[in-house]
């Protein structure tokens with residue numbers, strides 16, 4: 001009970017800007033919640049045990065999108081900060097942008113991602129597998145990754161199959177599904193449907209999928225905001241070791257049975273997995289580029305077998321991955 005209380009206390013802190021957020025200005029478009037508002041919302045989100053629940057706040061990461069937009073903008077677009085513009089002689093209207101302006105980029109801040117994997121098409125040839133296996137049963141897990149997709153759905157980020165059940169652990173969406181959502185499967189047929197807004201908008205988003213068999217709960221974070229949570233989800237269940245873990249494709253047989261409509265198309269960066277449920281502060285730490293909390297059991301560096309057209313780009317900071 002005390003750990004639950006601690007968990008709630010941690011969650012409370014994530015709903016409004018932390019001191020760090022206020023200092024860095026990284027967050028946020030939503031107005032901070034008062035304690036009373038949060039308590040009301042928290043109760044709202046926790047009463048739906050069998051359904052995913054959207055966070056009552058409109059989840060945005062305008063700061064990150066703004067930063068990335070500076071790097072992604074079309075050539076020639078004005079990128080110089082105002083402070084420099086005022087000290088520099090204004091160019092003639094007909095002049096091309098001065099080359100040195102392109103060097104005045106915002107310093108990279110979203111670091112410790114290690115590398116990025118590019119899944120260029122929905123071909124079932126495209127996937128990545130790991131040099132390591134899961135060696136111990138999982139009673140808790142956290143899977144976090146930066147995700148960027150240019151299609152209107154989120155395909156399969158991860159699938160873990162065993163001889164007994166091809167859907168022991170799956171994080172997947174599907175092209176052409178009735179609802180745009182992600183399924184968080186723990187031991188098929190048990191799953192939770194998660195909202196993908198705002199994931200499929202062509203920008204980078206940080207995601208964490210967390211499950212605790214001990215508490216029978218799950219948490220889904222996007223850009224360090226808890227956007228879906230619930231209980232009575234596979235309490236007491238155990239994910240067995242020794243199965244087949246695949247990034248980018250949904251397995252219907254051990255290591256195969258892929259379907260192009262479930263393939264991931266886009267980029268994954270900084271993927272990592274833990275055999276424990278990360279605390280909200282740890283999720284924030286990863287999502288703000290400060291590093292991976294202790295105890296990873298797999299990282300993107302272990303995804304050493306790239307199949308089909310999957311490519312790896314080594315990049316310490318997300319801003320330098322593309």
Ligand SMILES: [Ca+2]
Pocket residue numbers: 166167250251252253
């Ligand atoms: Ca499957």
Ligand SMILES: [Ca+2]
Pocket residue numbers: 250251252257258259262
């Ligand atoms: Ca399938």
